[in-house]
Amino acid sequence: MTTPVQTPTRHEVSQSQEDSRLDDHSEDDSDVNRNGDVDRDKQEKLEDHDDHYKEEADTSYSLFSNPPNLVAMRRQLFEVKDEFEMSAQEFEEYFPFVDNVWRKYRIDQKDNDPNCETFCCRLRPSNQHKSSTPKAPAEGKQTRTKRKREEKTCPMLMKVTYVASPIKKVKVTRVTAPDLEHSHDLEYMDHNKRNTAIMDVARREAVRGFLPGSIFWKMQQEPDKMDEAGGKHMKISDVRNVQYPWRQQNPTAILKAHVGYTQQRTGPRQPKLASTIASASAPPTPNNGAIQRQIQSYVPFPLQPPPVAQLAPTPLPQGTLNYPEHAKEFLYPYLPHIPRIASQSRPHITLTWATSLDSRVALLPGVQTAISGPETKAMTHFLRSQHDAILIGVKTAMSDDPGLNCRLAGAGGFGGPDRAMQPRPIVIDPRARLHIHSEMRLLRAVREGKAQGPWVVVGPHIKLQPQAVTTLKAHGGEFLQINEIDPYYGLDWEALFSIFHREGIKSIMVEGGGKVLSDLLKPRYAHCVDSIIMTIAPTFFGKGGVEVAPDTAFDGQQPIQTRLANVKWQPMGQSDMVLCGQLDKTRTQPRLPGVQEFSRQPASTPVAPQHAAPPSVLPPLQQHAPPTPSQGPPAAQHNANPLAPQTQGPPPLQNNASPLPASNAHILPAPQPVQPPRPLAQINGASTSAPPGKSPKFRHYGVPRAS
Ligand SMILES: NC(=O)C1=CN([C@@H]2O[C@H](COP(=O)(O)OP(=O)(O)OC[C@H]3O[C@@H](n4cnc5c(N)ncnc54)[C@H](OP(=O)(O)O)[C@@H]3O)[C@@H](O)[C@H]2O)C=CC1
Numbered sequence: 273m274t275t276p277v278q279t280p281t282r283h284e285v286s287q288s289q290e291d292s293r294l295d296d297h298s299e300d301d302s303d304v305n306r307n308g309d310v311d312r313d314k315q316e317k318l319e320d321h322d323d324h325y326k327e328e329a330d331t332s333y334s335l336f337s338n339p340p341n342l343v344a345m346r347r348q349l350f351e352v353k354d355e356f357e358m359s360a361q362e363f364e365e366y367f368p369f370v371d372n373v374w375r376k377y378r379i380d381q382k383d384n385d386p387n388c389e390t391f392c393c394r395l396r397p398s399n400q401h402k403s404s405t406p407k408a409p410a411e412g413k414q415t416r417t418k419r420k421r422e423e424k425t426c427p428m429l430m431k432v433t434y435v436a437s438p439i440k441k442v443k444v445t446r447v448t449a450p451d452l453e454h455s456h457d458l459e460y461m462d463h464n465k466r467n468t469a470i471m472d473v474a475r476r477e478a479v480r481g482f483l484p485g486s487i488f489w490k491m492q493q494e495p496d497k498m499d500e501a502g503g504k505h506m507k508i509s510d511v512r513n514v515q516y517p518w519r520q521q522n523p524t525a526i527l528k529a530h531v532g533y534t535q536q537r538t539g540p541r542q543p544k545l546a547s548t549i550a551s552a553s554a555p556p557t558p559n560n561g562a563i564q565r566q567i568q569s570y571v572p573f574p575l576q577p578p579p580v581a582q583l584a585p586t587p588l589p590q591g592t593l594n595y596p597e598h599a600k601e602f603l604y605p606y607l608p609h610i611p612r613i614a615s616q617s618r619p620h621i622t623l624t625w626a627t628s629l630d631s632r633v634a635l636l637p638g639v640q641t642a643i644s645g646p647e648t649k650a651m652t653h654f655l656r657s658q659h660d661a662i663l664i665g666v667k668t669a670m671s672d673d674p675g676l677n678c679r680l681a682g683a684g685g686f687g688g689p690d691r692a693m694q695p696r697p698i699v700i701d702p703r704a705r706l707h708i709h710s711e712m713r714l715l716r717a718v719r720e721g722k723a724q725g726p727w728v729v730v731g732p733h734i735k736l737q738p739q740a741v742t743t744l745k746a747h748g749g750e751f752l753q754i755n756e757i758d759p760y761y762g763l764d765w766e767a768l769f770s771i772f773h774r775e776g777i778k779s780i781m782v783e784g785g786g787k788v789l790s791d792l793l794k795p796r797y798a799h800c801v802d803s804i805i806m807t808i809a810p811t812f813f814g815k816g817g818v819e820v821a822p823d824t825a826f827d828g829q830q831p832i833q834t835r836l837a838n839v840k841w842q843p844m845g846q847s848d849m850v851l852c853g854q855l856d857k858t859r860t861q862p863r864l865p866g867v868q869e870f871s872r873q874p875a876s877t878p879v880a881p882q883h884a885a886p887p888s889v890l891p892p893l894q895q896h897a898p899p900t901p902s903q904g905p906p907a908a909q910h911n912a913n914p915l916a917p918q919t920q921g922p923p924p925l926q927n928n929a930s931p932l933p934a935s936n937a938h939i940l941p942a943p944q945p946v947q948p949p950r951p952l953a954q955i956n957g958a959s960t961s962a963p964p965g966k967s968p969k970f971r972h973y974g975v976p977r978a979s
């Protein structure tokens with residue numbers, strides 16, 4: 273028998289937290305050049321940088337202390353074929369490995385023998401009344417078990433009799449008839465519920481302040497021990513659950529990583545990048561089990577819906593959407609690209625929303641407003657299927673009561689396998705204002721098997737309602753209490769994204785609302801944002817609508833614009849336009865080239881002094897050379913509506929692997945003959961033709977008003 277691992281004392285825990293804080297060195301993505309290659313110099317610097325990660329000094333120990341013959345003992349305690357005896361100490365050691373199979377069975381008081389305990393299989397139907405609201409799952413149990421349990425029942429009973437002899441021992445006897453078996457195997461129970469012993473392995477590390485991702489990774493380093501202990505189906509969310517009470521007590525603790533975990537995160541920077549990625553799709557080999565599992569857990573949902581043949585023949589729910597194959601090509605360059613994600617320590621971020629022409633996402637605050645037509649709506653659901661998570665602000669959650677799931681044919685709950693293609697909804701709710709109740713659409717969708725449990729991100733020192741915690745957890749959701757929300761400065765998005773990345777979220781689709789999008793459009797977050805996909809509808813909402821607009825930013829004293837690069841436009845449906853692009857991270861153009869062209873002031877023109885732009889604002893004109901015609905795709909591609917019936921095959925596509933066009937030149941009208949520049953005064957509206965002595969009442973643009 274092995275010695276149980278000592279749980280560290282409170283003092284040891286806090287000491288080790290103090291000793292070993294994990295500095296987060298999120299890299300920006302500029303080390304990956306346009307061809308997707310990692311820049312060598314930058315790579316070397318980053319590798320040096322990584323040496324400064326503070327990890328636990330020695331984490332080379334094993335997390336497991338499995339007793340001998342564990343596989344056989346678990347089997348014996350599961351089947352209870354014949355009566356057998358073991359020492360009471362042994363029973364106490366082995367039983368926690370099978371308590372996901374057995375629970376205590378209440379028998380009548382009169383039959384109660386104080387030396388006997390009866391256990392029934394956890395699938396034995398209970399006589400107690402079942403409440404309609406789901407209960408919080410026991411630690412380590414997956415909520416989806418609930419549905420399976422309703423399908424499967426098992427009558428098995430066993431009895432444990434304590435015998436007082438020189439050494440205390442137990443007699444384990446089957447109560448049910450000898451020919452009666454469990455209606456399921458042991459693996460079925462391991463799949464549905466974790467046993468206490470395997471959860472204790474995670475718990476011991478959790479209370480030492482390790483990151484859930486790191487604990488999970490460390491456990492997977494010993495896959496055989498994990499399997500023999502019944503942990504084959506363990507998930508990172510189990511580790512998070514087991515750490516939850518400790519996190520509540522230690523809200524300010526900065527979690528640390530095991531040696532090797534951070535290297536694993538940054539693994540692709542190491543020379544074996546190509547083979548590591550290749551192994552994600554290779555069949556498992558006997559000696560790469562640990563790596564295989566790890567990579568599988570990081571691979572986002574399948575990028576394509578499963579082939580139709582795999583879909584269940586049952587009728588699809590009402591509202592199931594389809595997005596045609598040929599229309600997807602246009603979006604691919606802007607979607608998460610697994611090898612690229614693997615080379616960065618933050619998730620791929622796509623900002624995507626539907627907007628009016630005056631940049632509003634809703635007619636009024638709190639009013640959910642349909643903007644997208646049916647085709648662009650289906651596109652949104654395709655985008656959802658391509659990301660690990662969807663993120664929204666709490667006001668969107670409160671006003672829209674959204675489902676935030678993927679309703680495309682082939683997604684989990686829409687003809688596809690369990691939760692396939694379903695992203696994790698994430699709500700930013702610093703003050704825990706969202707009322708969590710079982711009838712909200714986010715949770716209803718989970719119960720219907722059509723969504724993942726949502727994560728609600730709250731700020732530090734928030735007292736959570738126990739009922740809200742219970743309800744959320746019962747639906748596979750989580751409250752994530754994080755320090756990266758400051759009540760004054762707001763959220764540190766970069767830090768938050770890096771946390772998500774460590775929690776296994778490798779791509780996030782940010783849907784809104786106005787506040788969240790405006791925040792992420794600020795130049796200071798440009799390095800976190802990979803793509804922008806907007807649906808623009810030909811409508812104005814007016815100034816009372818919910819606006820998406822970053823604050824005006826300055827570079828020194830100069831105002832700077834937030835400009836998109838690598839832009840593609842695509843008409844879609846009756847009247848929508850989809851715009852894809854990336855935030856221009858170079859910020860070399862303080863003004864639109866056209867404005868500079870018009871603003872150039874001929875020496876002879878008199879200019880009203882109050883409207884003259886300070887010359888220093890204007891960089892030299894030649895910096896803005898017009899894009900060469902070869903930079904844009906042919907105009908025909910731009911005009912093709914991908915959702916129009918396909919008569920001659922799909923529209924011409926861009927090669928995903930090639931760099932995106934560097935400008936939006938292809939959407940501009942054909943070049944006009946060059947006109948001599950007009951005087952600045954006309955453009956700025958300081959009409960030089962106002963009657964002498966009178967200042968102009970209105971500003972006029974274009975042709976000066978006749979006096
Ligand atoms: N057309 C479209 O595509 C979409 C439209 N919408 C619409 O947008 C509207 C909601 O937008 P809006 O009112 O701007 O609200 P948001 O949904 O952006 O939520 C804003 C709230 O989220 C929290 N939050 C967001 N960002 C931060 C941050 N950086 N730091 C700290 N807290 C943050 C704050 O919560 P707290 O106040 O508690 O501090 C804040 O008030 C709805 O009407 C919805 O219908 C939404 C999504 C998409």
Ligand SMILES: Nc1nc(O)c(N)c(N[C@@H]2O[C@H](COP(=O)(O)O)[C@@H](O)[C@H]2O)n1
Pocket residue numbers: 625626640641642643644648649652664668669672673674675676677783784807
């Ligand atoms: N793509 C798009 N077009 C619109 O017209 C919209 N109003 C939105 N809104 C976003 O979608 C959420 C609703 O999602 P469910 O359909 O309930 O799953 C809403 O909350 C906004 O985030 N999007």
